[in-house]
Amino acid sequence: MLIKIKPYISKLVVIIIFGITACQPSNDNSKNRPxxxxxxxxxxxxxxxxxxxxxxxxxxxxxxxxxxxxxxxxxxxxxxxxxxxxxxxxxxxxxxxxxxxxxxxxxxxxxxxxxxxxxxxxxxxxxxxxxxxxxxxxxxxxxxxxxxxxxxxxxxxxxxxxxxxxxxxxxxxxxxxxxxxxxxxxxxxxxxxxxxxxxxxxxxxxxxxxxxxxxxxxxxxxxxxxxxxxxxxxxxxxxxxxxxxxxxxxxxxxxxxxxxxxxxxxxxxxxxxxxxxxxxxxxxxxxxxxxxxxxxxxxxxxxxxxxxxxxxxxxxxxxxxxxxxxxxxxxxxxxxxxxxxxxxxxxxxxxxxxxxxHPETTKLPERPFYFYARNGEMEAVRMGKWKLHIEKSRGWNLEESGVFPVSLYNLDADIGEKNNVVDQFPEVVEELTNTMKEFEAEL
Missing domain, CATH: 3.40.720.10 (Alkaline Phosphatase, subunit A)
Structure with missing residues (x-):
């Protein structure tokens, strides 16, 4: 049986369909979307x-x-x-x-x-x-x-x-x-x-x-x-x-x-x-x-x-x-x-x-990454090869080793964070310290 749709109803159907499809992702194709x-x-x-x-x-x-x-x-x-x-x-x-x-x-x-x-x-x-x-x-x-x-x-x-x-x-x-x-x-x-x-x-x-x-x-x-x-x-x-x-x-x-x-x-x-x-x-x-x-x-x-x-x-x-x-x-x-x-x-x-x-031809930018301790405090920041630690709540024995010193590590050369080079690169320490302060101020 052929059903005729009145013109104004037809327009309404079109509007509804358009509204629904407009809310869908532009490439909502289940065969292509992973x-x-x-x-x-x-x-x-x-x-x-x-x-x-x-x-x-x-x-x-x-x-x-x-x-x-x-x-x-x-x-x-x-x-x-x-x-x-x-x-x-x-x-x-x-x-x-x-x-x-x-x-x-x-x-x-x-x-x-x-x-x-x-x-x-x-x-x-x-x-x-x-x-x-x-x-x-x-x-x-x-x-x-x-x-x-x-x-x-x-x-x-x-x-x-x-x-x-x-x-x-x-x-x-x-x-x-x-x-x-x-x-x-x-x-x-x-x-x-x-x-x-x-x-x-x-x-x-x-x-x-x-x-x-x-x-x-x-x-x-x-x-x-x-x-x-x-x-x-x-x-x-x-x-x-x-x-x-x-x-x-x-x-x-x-x-x-x-x-x-x-x-x-x-x-x-x-x-x-x-x-x-x-x-x-x-x-x-x-x-x-x-x-x-x-x-x-x-x-x-x-x-x-x-x-x-x-x-x-x-x-x-x-x-x-x-x-x-x-x-x-x-x-x-x-x-x-x-x-x-x-x-x-x-x-x-x-x-x-x-x-x-395209990992062989794409280069990711350097950006800071902030390390928050279990107690909620920011303890370190990494930027590129450098990682600066300003304090330690865990992983540092206060009784045996004393107060944790500000420490800087070149992770490219020192993946185990053993060689503190804080005295050799004061400009890096200053830059990373300011980066941490600015991020904390933002939050």
């Missing part, structure tokens, strides 16, 4: 990956990922511990901008990531992506701050660190509950067997990939391991020469391999950006040859392994020493995905999409 996976480990050190010099265990799947993309050797996170580092990743902004830069959130904390922040998940969802987080959130366990209210369509995992499971905080007489395990806003388990966390997250990622919609997807796989207490499934116990820690890393490597294998089986690997990195330095792993570890603003606390692969787009087997950070991922993925960043949103990261696609 899927995005960020595989984020917890407390994995700079040297806790085979291609970064790991000892006592192997990571063949992560190493293969590096051979298929870019491996970064000067990649940093904006904090020394979990909560602020994850906040920086998802906002592209220093956590101090929204008062989430000090320490971490606990099961007794009332706050979380400000709902005024426009997260990477919100950005991508608003521009045609499905979004999911699998694993550890740690940006606020109260319902208002949970993932489903921060841009994620799906959440499968836990709200904070695995060591907070049923933990008693004697200083404030607070007993935390068994570790909550959620699917979206529904509590599905309390105190899960942590031996199987990595395996469960991997299986969930695979299931989501296989049952995806026609839209491109953003998947944030935030593993709990190798944060202590360490846990690995029975299939990986005894696998490494380095005991349980090596077993845990080998299971994480297996997880990367299983996800990549699924992408290939689904014939979408070539159109998926896969990013592997860690939230901060190691507590018990290795950051060699860097100085320091988790919770310290020495490079060992904030320089982490990082690999970005996108077959057919990013050149294979590149090792990059250019300075980059997790803050850069927000503007970079926005550009690559065709997502529009609000004009009034001030980001601290840099769009490095041109560099990823």
């Amino acid at each position: 899927n995005i996976i960020i595989f984020f480990t917890d407390d994995q050190g700079y040297a806790d990956v085979g291609c970064y010099g790991a000892e006592g265990f192997e990571t063949p799947h992560i190493d293969r990922l590096a051979s298929e993309g870019i491996r970064f050797t000067n990649f940093y996170v904006p904090a020394t511990v979990c909560t602020p580092s994850r906040a920086g990743l998802l906002t592209g902004r220093y956590p101090k901008r929204y008062n989430l830069h000090e320490a971490v959130l606990f099961p007794f904390s009332e706050g979380g990531l400000s709902l005024n922040e426009y997260t990477m998940a919100e950005l991508l969802r608003d521009n045609g992506y499905t979004t999911s987080i699998i694993g550890k959130w740690h940006l606020g366990h109260k319902e208002e701050f949970m993932p489903n209210n921060q841009g994620f369509d799906m959440f499968y995992g836990v709200p904070y660190s695995n060591d907070m499971d049923n933990y008693y905080y004697k200083e404030i007489d607070f007993q935390s509950p068994p570790l909550p395990f959620y699917r979206n806003k529904t509590l599905i388990e309390s105190g899960p067997d942590q031996d199987y966390l990595t395996k469960r997250y991997t299986e969930e990622a695979i299931d989501q990939i296989r049952n995806r919609s026609e839209k491109p997807f953003f998947m944030y796989v935030a593993q709990n391991m190798p944060h202590t207490p360490l846990h690995a499934s029975p299939a990986f116990i005894g696998k490494s020469e380095k005991g349980l820690y090596g077993d845990v890393i080998m299971e994480l490597d297996w997880s990367v391999g299983e996800i990549v294998k699924t992408l290939k089986e689904q014939k979408i690997y070539d159109n998926t950006i896969f990013i592997f990195t860690s939230d901060n330095g190691p507590r018990i792993g290795s950051a060699k040859p860097l100085r320091g570890k988790k919770a310290e603003t020495w490079d060992g606390g904030q320089r982490v392994p990082a690999i970005v692969a996108w077959p057919g787009k990013i050149p294979k087997g590149v090792v990059s020493s250019d300075f980059t950070t997790t803050l850069d991922l927000y503007p970079t993925l926005a550009k690559i995905s065709g997502s529009k960043i609000p004009n009034d949103l001030k980001l601290d990261g840099l769009d490095i999409s041109d560099y990823l696609l």
